[in-house]
Amino acid sequence: QVQLVESGGGLVQSGGSLRLSCAASGSIFRINAMGWYRQAPGKQRELVATITSDGGTYYADSVKGRFTISRDNVKISMYLHMNSLKPGDTAVYYCVADRSERLWDPRYWGLGTQVTVSS
Numbered sequence: 001q002v003q004l005v006e007s008g009g010g011l012v013q014s015g016g017s018l019r020l021s022c023a024a025s026g027s028i029f030r031i032n033a034m035g036w037y038r039q040a041p042g043k044q045r046e047l048v049a050t051i052t053s054d055g056g057t058y059y060a061d062s063v064k065g066r067f068t069i070s071r072d073n074v075k076i077s078m079y080l081h082m083n084s085l086k087p088g089d090t091a092v093y094y095c096v097a098d099r100s101e102r103l104w105d106p107r108y109w110g111l112g113t114q115v116t117v118s119s
Helices: none
Strands: 002-007 010-013 018-026 033-039 046-051 057-059 067-072 077-082 091-098 113-118
Touching (some): 018 091, 018 113, 033 067, 033 077, 046 067, 046 077, 057 067
Antiparallel strands (some): 002 018, 033 046, 033 091, 046 057, 067 077
């Protein structure tokens, strides 16, 4: 089993910044790719950003240039630095991980952390 725990969510003003963290524990040797999904009311789940064990990254078009994903391969921790936040970024953000290099259907999920961006 792998456990993922997110932290760092909260309420921020439009244009502000926030940093999300994800800590992994358990059978962490099974983790390869890590990333973030988000879910907002009335919208489909969206893959926000991913990072592989060798540092390759992916960003959704909606967050390119504003969000940065990073990873610590010793602690098996992951971070999402979010800048220039918009009300449209409001969602529950989930840390995800998988044994493969892809996160189309992640095997491991955290419980989520709420991000709310006010106007």
